[in-house]
Amino acid sequence: MQVLTFSDARHLVARTGLGAEWETIQRLVGKPRAVAVDLVLNQPISLPGAPPAMSPWNKLEPLRQVNPQGRKQAWVIAQQEGKLLQGWWLNHLIRTRSPVVERMTLFWHGLFTSSIQKTLQPSFLYKQNVLLRHYALGNFRYLLHEIAKDPAMLVYLDGHQNMRSSPNENFARELLELFTLGRGYYRESDVKAATQAFTGWSLDPNNGTFVKRPDQHSSKRVTFLGRTGQFDGDEIIDILLQHPRTAEHIVTLLWREFINPVRLDQGIIRHLAQAFRQSDYDIRALMRALLNHEAFWVKYNRGTITKSPIEILIGTIRMVPYPQEGITELVNLCRLLGQELFDPPNVKGWAGDQHWVNSQTLLVRTSYLTKLSRGNLNRRVFTGLDLPQTSNERLQEWMLAVPAVNPLPRIPGDRRLVRGLLLDPAFQVV
Amino acid sequence: MKRRDFLKVAATLPTLSLLPLTSEAAPGSPDRIVVFVKLGGGNDGLNMVVPYQDPQYYRLRPTIAVPRHLALPLEQNMALNPYMKALMPFWKAGEIAWIQGIGYPNTDLSHFRSLDIWETASAQYRSEGWLNNILPRFKQGLHGIILDENAGPFCGKDCNAITMQSPEVFLSQVSLIQDIRPNATSPALRHITQVQHQLYAAGEQLRTKMSRPQGLNVPFSTSVFGRRLESVAKMIINGVDAVAYKVELDGFDTHVNQVDTQSNLLQHLSVGLSSFANAMKAAGKWDNVLVVTYSEFGRRVQENYGRGTDHGAGSTHLVMGGRVRGGLHGDRPRLNELDHNMNLASPIDFRKLYGTITQNWWRQRNPWAGLGVLPILS
Known part of the structure; x- marks a missing residue:
């Protein structure tokens, strides 16, 4: 039975958390791997505080439709409330006692992404964030079914405009390309068939909640991935969940996020994907298998992942108790570093890893870390900065x-x- | 790391940008510079280069059209917006090419998405700007300088571009960066140390060249846009070796009361470009520079009820420089042949312009060779 050295514990905490927090590392040193992994994956439930006040759907949407001035007004409101919402999540990232849940929520936010800029509905992005956190280590099957009905997603990928009379392929295409099979495992005709199945999935104009509109649902018989019938969107999702590629695709993304972004091992990925399907898509079980796997621990996979802006901004202040920047400034730094929460660059989310670092962002990273650590360095002067007493x-x-x-x-x-x-x-x- | 190991690492790197210090020693600025001017918000090209003899233009824009008697005639029954008269001397000297009907088919009418398409030169949701695929092959060392916050077409891990409010602010920030030897412990660390090395070299270069800069004898407007163009001009004449710059003029999203807003912006644009061109001429650099505008889209042909225009498609853009073949390029706007959104067509794919710059200005392999090139350079 292998027990964690200091360096092993550090690796596990830094990879799954927000900063290599000293106390957490100390708690894991000397524990067997499996025990340590279970401790990490079962951190105490830690929920964010109350969200900022946000304008409801039925205020912003009519405003947006009325005329250009109204649209501009809706845009301004969405920007202001969006900044507050970003600050709200950052606050929670600083304080949470369950960093692994936030890391997974960030992961799902990058995959099932939606943006304030397109939707102009901050309250929808909040709702989506709650959903992603709820299923962060839960069941992928439910998560996929729920996200397809999520209001922010329905607006972001135009699903709410997908009508029998005027089909919109945007959601169906990304469902196949980004969320489940990946490119190369479906045809254009499958996109069209899935689009038909999701027609009529819409939003209640009064309150912005999900509704199925039978009058807009196409009852056309279609062929999707070799099966012919009249499908509803939920049936399309179930067919996708029966396809081995879906699990492989998700496991590959998690591998890149937690093990090594460039060096993949297809054999291990297939094996983990099989287990993921057999567990009926239990995300926590998959993460347990991933983090217990030798591939996670081997030396050559350590130090291979570029820290995200959130890990630099939040992870550092969770590690070392330097005086913090205010939330407004952290929101601004996220933008300068290329990771604005609730505002991904495009439907693919953030490219991540090495793409986080270019001349511009490295300058901002360095400025931030320099400013953070600029206090008196003379060891004879007491500054109150509490560092671990160690060699x-x-x-x-x-x-x-x-x-x-x-x-x-x-x-x-x-x-x-x-x-x-x-x-x-x-x-x-x- | 031993020196021999360092060389081994250097040999495995995709670009040779580890050696920017050698190119820094070269005197003078490069001779093939492009200054991109982004007109943020979607500039109304139709009220910039105006079909002032077309009755349909006045029918569709009863309150916002440029009055016929004020328009400055160019050629082929087209005229310039009077607020751009500062550019007329350059037009008459044959130094401005107007490219009409430029854009892409089925234009996406979202600002964000359409700007992405212009800046990545792709509708495939790429995370890298189009210059990331061109400039690293063109030269080592510093590629671009962005005089605002959005790297746009320079985005990408291989493009060595720096972002600054001004050279002065950048110099104070970059003083925090120490030089470093690239470290190959992992691909991630190799990339980070390489970027840091490049950033340090860029800082050194600017420190050397901009600490006591040669001044410009040409006045610039004191607006933000004017000052940024002035910074670009200063860096060029002081021999900074970037081959591309980007400045931005924002506010073209003229849904309401377009005339006042756009006139003001077009005046800023043309006065700024005129100062810039004069500064380049005074320094003997005008033949080494191209100024190119771009914007996420043009605007709806029919004006709206707010005396403004909604998001459109095809538009007109400017290319200006000492080696430009002046004139009107592309077809005049066909106001009777609008697309399903009632927008102008874009017979010229914007990537044809990128390809022209890539192939005929930077002399690099043109990824869009299939589109041909525009005859805008002499």
Whole structure:
């Protein structure tokens, strides 16, 4: 039975959480792998605070339709409320006692993505966030059925405009390409067939909740992935869940997120995908298998993932208790670093990993970390900054997934050392 | 890492941008520069280069059309918006190409999506801007400088572009960046250290070239747009070796009371470009620069009830420079042949313009060669 060394525990916490939090690492050191993984996946339930006040659907939507001035007004409201909503999630990311749930929620937000910019409905994005958090480690089957009926998704991918009289393929196409099979495993005729099945899935104009409108549902017989019949959207989703590619696709994405973004092992992925289907899409069970797998632990997969802006912004302040930036500034930094919550660049979400880092964002990352750690570095001066009392070697092992690239500071003092490690390029990877 | 190891790593990298310090030593700025001017919000090309002899134009735009007697005649029955008269000397000198009917079929009418399509040159939801595939092959070291926050066409991990409010602000930020040798522990770390190395080199270059810059003898407007163009001009004449710049002029989303807003913006645009062109001429650089405008879409032909215009499709854009073949390119707008959204057609795919720049200006392989090239360069 393998028990976790300090460096193993650090790896597990940094990969599944928001920052390599010292206390959490200490709790896992010496535990058998399976026990540690279970502890991580069963963190206490930690729910976000009350959301900001947001204009309801039936205020913004009519405003948007009335005339250009109204549309502009709706846009301004959506921007303002959207910023508050971003701040709301950031606040929770800073405080949560269940970082793994937030990491999974961020993952699903990148996959089943929707944006305030297109929907102009911040309250819908809030609702979607609650849904994604609810199923973050739950059941993928339910999650997929629910997201297809989610108001933000119905607006973002134009599903609510998919009518018998004027079909709109947007949702059906992304369902096949991004959410389940992946490119190359379906034909255009399957997109068209799925589009027919989802006709009439719409929103109640009075309150913006999901409704099926039978008068707009096409009862045409279609052939979808080799099966012919009159299908409803839910049946299409069930057919997709029977297809082995769906599980493989999701496992591949999780592999890239948690193990290695460039080096895949198809054999292991297929094996995990099979187990995922056999568990009827239990996400927690899949994550347990993934995190217990040797591939997660091997040295050559460590330090291979570029930290996201959220890991840099939030993960760092959860690790080291530096004085924090205000929420408004953190919202702004997310934008400058290319990860605006509720506002993905496009339907594919964020490209992530190495794409997080370019000249512009590296400059902002460095400025942020420099500013954060700028306090007095003289070890004889008491600043109140509470760092772990441990050896320099251990501090290094704690802060970095791989050895430092820069030489370490010659002048002793833990604040100076921690700052040096924070500004090392190795701090950017996990 | 030992030096030999470093060289081994360098040999495995896809681009040779590890060696920007050598190109930095080259005197003077590169001779093939493009300054992209983004007209944010969707500029109404139809009221910029105006079919002032077409009665249908005045029928569809009863309150917002450019009055016939004020329009500045160009050629082929087209005229320039009078608020752009600052550009007339350059037009007369044959240094401005107007490209009419440029865009893409089935134009997406969302600002965000359509801008993405223009900036990635693809409708396939790419995360990389079109210059990310062109500039790293063209040169080592610094590729682009963006004088606002949105990297747009420069997005992408291989494009060495820096974003700044001004060279002065950038220099204070970049002083935090230390030089570093690329580290190959993992592909992720290799990329990060490579970017850091490039960023440091860009900072060094700007520090060297912009610490006591040669001044411009041409006045610029003190608006944000004017100052940004002035910064671009300063960097070019002081020998900064970027080959592409981007500045932005925003506010063209003229759904209501278009005339005042657009006139004001077009004046800013033309006065700014006129100062820029004069500064380039004074420095002997005008033959080495192309100015290119782009925007997410044009606007609806029929004006709306708010004396404005809604989102459209095909539009007109400008290419300007000492080596431009001036004139009107592309067909005049056909106001009787609108698409299903009642918008102008776009017979010229915007990627044909990108391809022309790529092939005939930067002399690189043209990914859109199938579209042919525009005869806009002499």
